Amino acid sequence: MKSALSSKPSDGIESAASGGAVVRGRGRPAGVTSPKTPLPDLTEKVSLDSHEPIGKQIFRALRQAIFAGEMAPGTPLSEKEVSDMFHVSRQPVREAFIKLVEAGVLQVLPQRGTFVKKISPRQVREGRFIREAIETAVARKAAVAITDAQLDELAANLREQKAASKLNDTAAFLALDEQFHFLIAQSIDCVAAWNTIQDIKAQMDRVRYLSLPEVSPLDLLIRQHARIVSALKAHDPALAEEAMRAHLREILISLHPIAERNPDWFEADEPERVPLAT
Incomplete structure (x- = not known):
């Protein structure tokens, strides 16, 4: 090309x-x-x-x-x-x-x-839609296949997230957040699923940096991560899928206030003909 x-x-x-x-x-x-x-x-x-x-x-x-x-x-x-x-x-x-x-x-x-480039709100929503489709499927599989050792890795990651939150170290937190999602994909031996969405979620990642910690408090995101881990530990595919979906839709709540606070960072919005969050 x-x-x-x-x-x-x-x-x-x-x-x-x-x-x-x-x-x-x-x-x-x-x-x-x-x-x-x-x-x-x-x-x-x-x-x-x-x-x-x-x-x-x-x-x-x-x-x-x-x-x-x-x-x-x-x-x-x-x-x-x-x-x-x-x-x-x-x-x-x-x-x-x-x-x-x-x-x-x-x-x-x-x-x-x-x-x-400026951030495209529409591309943020499109990226989240595709990411949700992939990661909720990963979460369902992980709830069945994840091992105790892999759950221990996720628990350790959560502890580090809490430590980063106490220090208000957003850069460390976001690195741990990336690792958290990677570990779930790794638990079903499908790292390719995580690699696939790296470019797709580029606009999402830019919004995530702007949203922390005022609009999306770190403690809120940690609670969402903990809910995902609890569902995986219970080996409940439906609950794991729902917890992952709710977590990934957090950006839809923060997108508008972030764009209002940082107008020079965003393109004019182009709403979808078919809403992607329903």
Whole structure:
């Protein structure tokens, strides 16, 4: 599949990212600021000695920085600036950019540049709908197949979540939240289910960072996680499915107030013809 990033207009990418503001009305994404805000230092997120492909590491580092709000919507990115940061050639950076465009968190404006996209409320709801379909099915299977050792891992994860909550460490909490859902998929030997929804839930993850802890208190999310674990421990598929569904629908409650609090971070809403939460 040909991506906009594979075409030639890297000249436009570099000029927009090197400080020249793109005039509004000619395609400037809302949120682009002038002078340009420096990119966060992500060098510690990438290891040239790792066996993991460098492009994949750069993709993950940039995606996490976008999710965490370290790069606001409208932030320009250039291949040169990112490749200089990591001391690599432009090719792995280009590969990372292509994946970020496909994940819906970057946009390419030909002859203007590459920018962090605003959050699409509709894509948040669509991602949640697909994630719910997959993870409720995983929860049902896990309620039948999960072992005592795997339940112990989930219990330990919950304890760490509570510790992160007491410290108000949202970054640690969200990492543990990711691990929590991964462990449930792993319990049925279907990590592919978790891997499948990584890009699908990209817009959800950006909202999650904005929602903590004011709109979605950590203690509330921990109680929802605990309810899932209780259902798995009871080996009750219907209860596990219901608990997972209720947990994943929490974002529908927080989406509107988060968008109201952060209007510059969100695109105009486009309601679905068929509501996806019913």
